[in-house]
Structures are given as C-alpha cells and as structure tokens.
Amino acid sequence: MVSIDSVPGVVLGVALLAVLAGVGVVRRRRAMADGGYPTTDERETETETEKPFGLVRWFTTVDHKDIGILYIVYGLVAALWGGTDAMMLRTELITPGKTIWGTETYNGLFTTHGVTMIFLFALPVFFGIANYFLPILIGADDMSFPRINAIAFWLLPPALVLVRGGLITEIIAKVISPLGLTALTAPLLALKPIDISWTMYTPLSTAVANPQVDLALLGLHLSGIATTMGAINFIVTIFAERSEDVTWATLDIFSWTMLTTSAIALFAFPVLGSALIMLFLDRNFGTAFFALDGGGPMLWQHLFWFWGHPEVYILVLPAFGLVSLILPKFSGRKLFGFKFVVYSTLAIGVLSFGVWAHHMFTTGMDPRVRASFMAVSIAIAIPSAVKVFNWMTTMWSGRIRLTAPMILLVGGIGTFIIGGVTGVFLASIPIDLLLHDTYYVVGHFHFIIMGVIAAAMVAASYYWFPILTRRMYDQRVARVQAVLLIVGVVVTFTPLLILGYLGMPRRYAYYPAEFTLLQQIATAGAYVIGVSVFLWITNMIQSMRTGPLVMNADVWNLKETGQFTREWQWFEERLEERRSFERSESGTAPPGDDD
Amino acid sequence: MERNRVTSAIAGGIAGTAVLTLLLILLEVQTREQIRAFDVIARFVGTPGQTAVGFVLFVLAGVFAWPLLFVALRDYIPRGPDPAAQGTIFAVVLWIAFAIAGRGDLSGAILILYTAYTFFAHLAYGFTLGVVYGHFREGSQVPREYYAGQ
Numbered sequence: 001m002v003s004i005d006s007v008p009g010v011v012l013g014v015a016l017l018a019v020l021a022g023v024g025v026v027r028r029r030r031a032m033a034d035g036g037y038p039t040t041d042e043r044e045t046e047t048e049t050e051k052p053f054g055l056v057r058w059f060t061t062v063d064h065k066d067i068g069i070l071y072i073v074y075g076l077v078a079a080l081w082g083g084t085d086a087m088m089l090r091t092e093l094i095t096p097g098k099t100i101w102g103t104e105t106y107n108g109l110f111t112t113h114g115v116t117m118i119f120l121f122a123l124p125v126f127f128g129i130a131n132y133f134l135p136i137l138i139g140a141d142d143m144s145f146p147r148i149n150a151i152a153f154w155l156l157p158p159a160l161v162l163v164r165g166g167l168i169t170e171i172i173a174k175v176i177s178p179l180g181l182t183a184l185t186a187p188l189l190a191l192k193p194i195d196i197s198w199t200m201y202t203p204l205s206t207a208v209a210n211p212q213v214d215l216a217l218l219g220l221h222l223s224g225i226a227t228t229m230g231a232i233n234f235i236v237t238i239f240a241e242r243s244e245d246v247t248w249a250t251l252d253i254f255s256w257t258m259l260t261t262s263a264i265a266l267f268a269f270p271v272l273g274s275a276l277i278m279l280f281l282d283r284n285f286g287t288a289f290f291a292l293d294g295g296g297p298m299l300w301q302h303l304f305w306f307w308g309h310p311e312v313y314i315l316v317l318p319a320f321g322l323v324s325l326i327l328p329k330f331s332g333r334k335l336f337g338f339k340f341v342v343y344s345t346l347a348i349g350v351l352s353f354g355v356w357a358h359h360m361f362t363t364g365m366d367p368r369v370r371a372s373f374m375a376v377s378i379a380i381a382i383p384s385a386v387k388v389f390n391w392m393t394t395m396w397s398g399r400i401r402l403t404a405p406m407i408l409l410v411g412g413i414g415t416f417i418i419g420g421v422t423g424v425f426l427a428s429i430p431i432d433l434l435l436h437d438t439y440y441v442v443g444h445f446h447f448i449i450m451g452v453i454a455a456a457m458v459a460a461s462y463y464w465f466p467i468l469t470r471r472m473y474d475q476r477v478a479r480v481q482a483v484l485l486i487v488g489v490v491v492t493f494t495p496l497l498i499l500g501y502l503g504m505p506r507r508y509a510y511y512p513a514e515f516t517l518l519q520q521i522a523t524a525g526a527y528v529i530g531v532s533v534f535l536w537i538t539n540m541i542q543s544m545r546t547g548p549l550v551m552n553a554d555v556w557n558l559k560e561t562g563q564f565t566r567e568w569q570w571f572e573e574r575l576e577e578r579r580s581f582e583r584s585e586s587g588t589a590p591p592g593d594d595d
Numbered sequence: 596m597e598r599n600r601v602t603s604a605i606a607g608g609i610a611g612t613a614v615l616t617l618l619l620i621l622l623e624v625q626t627r628e629q630i631r632a633f634d635v636i637a638r639f640v641g642t643p644g645q646t647a648v649g650f651v652l653f654v655l656a657g658v659f660a661w662p663l664l665f666v667a668l669r670d671y672i673p674r675g676p677d678p679a680a681q682g683t684i685f686a687v688v689l690w691i692a693f694a695i696a697g698r699g700d701l702s703g704a705i706l707i708l709y710t711a712y713t714f715f716a717h718l719a720y721g722f723t724l725g726v727v728y729g730h731f732r733e734g735s736q737v738p739r740e741y742y743a744g745q
Contacts, residue, residue, distance in 0.1 A: 084625060088625070091704050095704070174623075547742075555742070
C-alpha cells in the first residue's frame with residue numbers, strides 16, 4: 001500500500017527535521033567558534049552582541065534595521081512567486097490556442113500575479129528599505145513605535161499564506177495524504193487558487209463558490225492593516241524622531257516621499273479594508289452591499305479604485321524618492337530644484353485622491369463627473385513631469401558615472417516616460433473608451449511598475465549593498481543585469497501597447513492567430529527579465545557571503561562631491577568601531593587602515 | 596570539533612535533497628501537475644512507471660551518492676575553494692543529466708519552464724549542499740578579500 005504520494009511526504013518530513021537539527025548544531029558551533037569560514041566571520045562587536053542569537057533574533061527583533069531586512073526578504077519571496085506566475089502566463093501565451101493550461105488556470109495565474117505583486121511585493125519592499133534607512137537618514141535611534149513596527153511586519157506572512165492559500169494547502173494535502181486523513185485533506189484540496197482578477201469586481205467575486213476567495217479577502221485585509229500601521233509609524237517617526245539638525249528644510253528627499261506615501265496609505269487603505277470586509281459579509285452573511293438592489297456593483301468599483309488609484313502613487317512615490325536620492329550621487333551634482341521635487345510629491349499626494357473614476361469611464365457614469373476626473377487625471381501628469389525634468393536637469397552637464405544603479409535609474413526614467421505618457425492618453429475619455437480593458441492598459445502600467453518602480457528597488461539594493469552587508473558585489477554582473485532588466489522591460493511591454501492599439505483585450509488565455517508574433521516577442525522579453533532577476537539573486541547571495549570586504553565607507557567616492565550623506569557617515573562610524581574591535585582582537589590591522 | 600568529510604557531505608546531502616524536493620513539489624503544484632515532476636524523477640533514475648521506487652532512489656542519490664561524489668571530485672571542480680560555489684557548478688552537471696533523462700514526452704512550451712525551473716532547483720540543491728558541507732568543514736576557508744574601491 002505504498003503509494004507514490006506517501007514517499008515524498010515522509011522523506012520530506014524527516015529531511016526537514018534533519019535540516020532543523022543541523023541548523024541547531026551549526027548555530028551552537030558558530031557561537032563558540034571565532035572566525036573560520038566566510039559566513040561565520042561575522043564576529044560581533046560589543047554593541048552588536050545584545051541581540052539574541054540565531055533564529056530567535058529574527059522572530060523577536062524590534063530593531064528597525066532587522067525588520068527592514070525581514071520586509072525585504074519577505075517582499076523578495078513574494079516577488080519570486082508572483083514572477084513565477086508571470087513566467088507561466090507568458091509561456092501560456094506563446095501560442096494562440098491552449099499552450100499548456102486552459103482558461104481556468106490562466107485566470108488563476110493573472111489573479112495571483114496581480115494580487116501578489118501589488119499587495120505583497122511592492123510596498124513591503126519599500127517599507128523594508130525605508131525601515132532600514134529612514135531612521136538613519138533623519139538621525140533617529142529607531143522608528144517611533146518599534147513594537148508596532150514588528151507587529152506590522154509579522155501580519156504579512158499570514159497574509160501571504162492566506163492570499164496564496166490555494167497552492168499552499170494543496171502542497172500540504174499532498175504531503176499528508178499518505179497518512180490517510182481524508183477528513184483533513186479534502187477541505188484542503190477544496191481550496192482552489194483565486195481566479196477573480198486582482199480587482200475582484202462584483203458580482204463575479206460575490207458569486208464564485210471557491211472558499212479560498214474568503215481566505216484571500218481576509219489575507220488582503222490583514223496586509224492592509226499592516227500597511228496602515230507601518231504608515232502611521234513612518235509619519236510619526238518623521239515628525240517626532242528627527243535629530244535636532246534635521247529640519248523640514250533639510251529633510252532628505254526619500255523621507256519626503258515616504259512621508260507622502262504614508263499619508264496616502266493612511267487615507268486609502270482603511271477604505272480598501274472596509275470594502276473587503278463588506279465583500280466578505282456579502283459572500284458569507286447575506287448582506288447586500290454590492291447586490292443589485294443594495295449598493296450595486298458600481299459601489300465596489302468606486303470603493304476599490306478610491307484605494308486602487310492612490311495605491312499606484314503609494315507604490316511609485318518611494319521609487320521617485322530613491323531616484324531623486326541616488327541619481328545626483330552618480331551625476332556629481334545636487335538634485336536640481338529640490339523644492340519643486342518636494343512640492344510635486346505633495347501635489348501628487350493630494351491629486352491622487354481625485355482620479356479614481358478614470359478606471360470607470362466605460363461604466364456609463366454621468367459625463368460631467370467623468371469630465372472632472374479626466375481633468376484631474378491629466379493634471380496629475382504635471383507634477384510627474386516636473387520630476388522627470390528635474391532628473392534630466394540634474395544629469396545635465398554633470399559627471400555621469402554609469403554604475404549599475406545609475407544604469408537602472410536612467411533606464412527607469414526612460415521607461416517611466418513611456419509609461420507616463422501612455423497614461424496621459426488613457427486619461428482622455430475618448431481614447432479610454434477605445435483602449436479600456438485592452439493590453440494597452442497592461443503595457444502602460446507595467447512600464448511604470450516594472451520600469452521605474454522595480455528599477456529603483458534594484459538600484460537601491462546596489463547602492464546600499466555595502467551598508468547592508470559590509471561587502472561589495474560583482475559590479476560587472478550587476479551592470480549586465482541592469483541593462484538586461486531595462487531591455488527586458490522594453491521588449492516585453494512595447495508589444496503589449498501595440499496589441500492594445502490593435503484591440504486585443506486583456507485577460508484571455510486564447511487569442512486570434514494574427515497576434516501571435518507580438519505575443520511571442522513579449523514572452524521573449526519576459527524571459528529576459530527572468531534572466532536578469534536570476535543574475536541579481538545569484539550576485540546578491542554570493543556577494544553577501546564571499547564578496548570583498550568594504551574597508552572604506554566612501555564606496556562611491558561621494559566625499560569629493562560633498563554628497564557623503566548621513567547614512568554613509570553612519571556606516572563609516574560602524575566600520576571604525578568594527579575595525580578597532582578587530583584590531584583589539586587580532587592585533588593586526590586590515591588594509592585600508594591608515595592609523 | 597571538525598567532523599569528517601563523509602558525515603559533513605551527507606548532512607549537506609540531506610539539506611540539499613530537502614530543498615530540491617520542496618522546490619519540485621512546489622513546481623508540481625504551481626504548474627498544475629503539467630510537469631509531473633515525480634515521474635521525471637522516476638525516469639531519471641531509470642525506473643519509469645515505478646514512481647515510488649524512483650523517488651527512494653532519488654533520495655538515496657541526493658543524500659549519499661552525489662554528496663560523496665562531490666567531496667571526491669572537489670579538487671577538480673572550478674570556483675573553489677568556496678564549496679557552495681563549487682556545489683552549484685557540480686549541480687549544473689547533475690541538472691543536465693536530470694533534464695535530458697527525465698524529459699520523457701514533455702514537449703513544446705512546457706519544456707521552457709521545465710528546463711528553467713529544474714535548473715534553478717538544482718542550483719539550490721548544489722548551493723545548499725556546499726553551504727552545509729562548508730559549515731561543518733572548517734578546512735575550506737575562503738581567503739578574505741578587500742574591496743579596493745572604484
């Protein structure tokens with residue numbers, strides 16, 4: 001009676017236990033050893049030894065830097081999972097008919113791709129970067145509420161499990177099925193991955209029977225709570241925890257954008273949370289918020305997009321902040337028109353709440369309301385354009401150094417221009433009536449999300465890598481990766497814009513044969529993005545372990561242009577502390593030690 | 596406290612095989628059982644149709660055979676002395692065999708995903724094998740380098 005399913009389950013269980021035991025042994029040994037293998041040479045200076053050891057440290061930490069890293073790792077896991085969905089989507093679209101999966105799986109894929117990337121990847125990564133660097137940039141000891149900070153993060157892993165439940169439960173069911181507990185496996189297998197699209201429009205979302213939809217709604221609600229808590233924490237930290245020499249006039253640009261993003265999140269996410277709960281009640285407790293004789297399906301769209309469009313700016317503003325912060329460092333000049341970049345950030349924050357109905361131009365709403373939303377939607381392009389001009393003038397006649405982060409930023413600005421200008425077209429009602437729900441829309445926002453947002457994240461990872469790990473990465477691989485990412489984005493999403501112009505609607509697994517070539521080009525581009533992600537991960541992991549040690553904090557030669565900013569000064573102090581510790585321990589001075 | 600090479604290698608093998616198995620189950624579920632990863636394993640180890648036997652052989656190979664071979668061949672594998680880097684190189688060779696022998700009647704677009712994901716899973720296996728092995732073996736110290744600046 002040994003079925004195939006029984007073997008992996010038992011073996012996996014035993015193996016995982018063995019790994020855990022092994023980790024325990026390694027941890028104990030590491031605690032006693034001094035030096036040795038590269039990953040174990042992280043001997044700790046006196047200020048670093050106060051934290052508990054090993055896994056306990058990560059589960060109990062309230063240090064903003066640790067929580068920042070947790071956020072980033074979490075966001076990375078979500079990104080890889082959502083990226084897997086994307087690769088499968090693009091593979092399915094290689095041929096016009098059924099390539100591998102039918103419509104059901106395809107619908108599930110684009111739903112989970114969207115939900116994972118929007119809710120679980122993008123904002124957590126920015127919150128992670130901000131958690132680590134914002135307190136340092138403003139001279140604070142930590143976030144205002146370190147414990148709330150930890151809670152806000154720890155709500156996210158359950159959110160991921162709930163949202164992606166359909167697959168996780170299937171894995172569990174497969175592993176435990178040999179034990180013969182059908183009573184346990186049957187409900188697990190009943191949960192199918194959600195396939196109602198990330199917008200969760202009613203009446204479809206109230207009508208589908210899949211119980212996984214309810215779990216996903218709760219998971220999304222949880223992530224919304226986490227975001228709100230994080231947002232409050234950032235706002236209070238920036239207001240109350242600044243060091244005395246950091247005034248509103250000298251606050252750095254990244255903190256400005258995080259402040260604005262947090263403010264938008266504070267107003268937008270509670271609305272989403274309420275809408276999700278209303279949908280949950282409609283599905284399970286017979287309420288009629290979104291029923292035809294209740295609020296109607298339009299109510300959902302209004303509530304959803306009242307969160308959904310500000311969310312776009314919640315995601316893009318931190319990316320703008322990173323561009324504005326890092327770009328001057330490799331241009332050898334100060335950020336041009338700093339004040340106007342700040343004003344435009346604030347303007348976007350305010351205007352972002354006046355554009356939501358441009359997602360609903362085709363629903364037959366009052367033309368006068370429609371016109372006003374069109375006006376605001378076009379107007380919001382102005383502050384975005386202000387930023388682009390300021391970035392270009394920052395680079396103008398500067399001393400440009402094409403390091404990996406710089407390539408990503410310049411490329412990201414380029415893709416943002418394409419994504420932004422196509423957005424201005426979409427904001428115009430007559431054009432939107434033609435292009436609504438076509439691939440054009442998908443191309444437009446991916447040029448921004450995969451263009452400037454992803455590029456800024458990766459650029460930040462390269463720019464601050466020495467601070468995060470005290471090591472340097474392989475810069476040649478990083479430059480190749482940067483170019484591949486930008487090229488991949490352009491190759492993937494330009495065909496989508498064209499497909500949209502040709503009238504190809506989004507969210508279909510099958511399509512007419514005349515679109516085949518464009519779809520295949522897009523898929524090839526997606527694989528290029530996949531390769532660049534692979535290069536980034538291997539470079540990061542291997543450099544974290546064995547990259548050359550950084551001894552001089554001025555990794556990017558920022559001192560010569562007077563841009564050796566606060567986080568690098570902080571890093572310099574840490575390096576000095578570490579160096580004197582190593583001197584006292586070994587009696588020999590490492591290279592680069594001038595004393 | 597240094598463990599002998601065989602025990603360290605087997606510890607690495609257990610960890611690596613756990614990671615590889617988990618990734619393959621994930622791949623199986625995520626692709627809605629289009630790849631049938633465990634049939635691939637059975638074909639790879641030469642017992643097509645007998646998936647359970649194939650899986651047992653797969654685990655034995657992943658825990659004992661490959662790690663021991665890895666230790667034996669370490670001096671000849673490039674990218675030393677870091678065992679994790681060597682482990683990934685070693686795993687690429689395993690992956691080539693796995694991908695070719697296990698392909699079966701998979702064809703068309705699914706082959707792209709099959710190739711890419713099994714490649715990634717094998718790298719994870721080799722990396723884990725090397726890292727765990729390296730932890731137990733202090734003799735394999737990587738020389739420290741310092742970043743010289745731009």
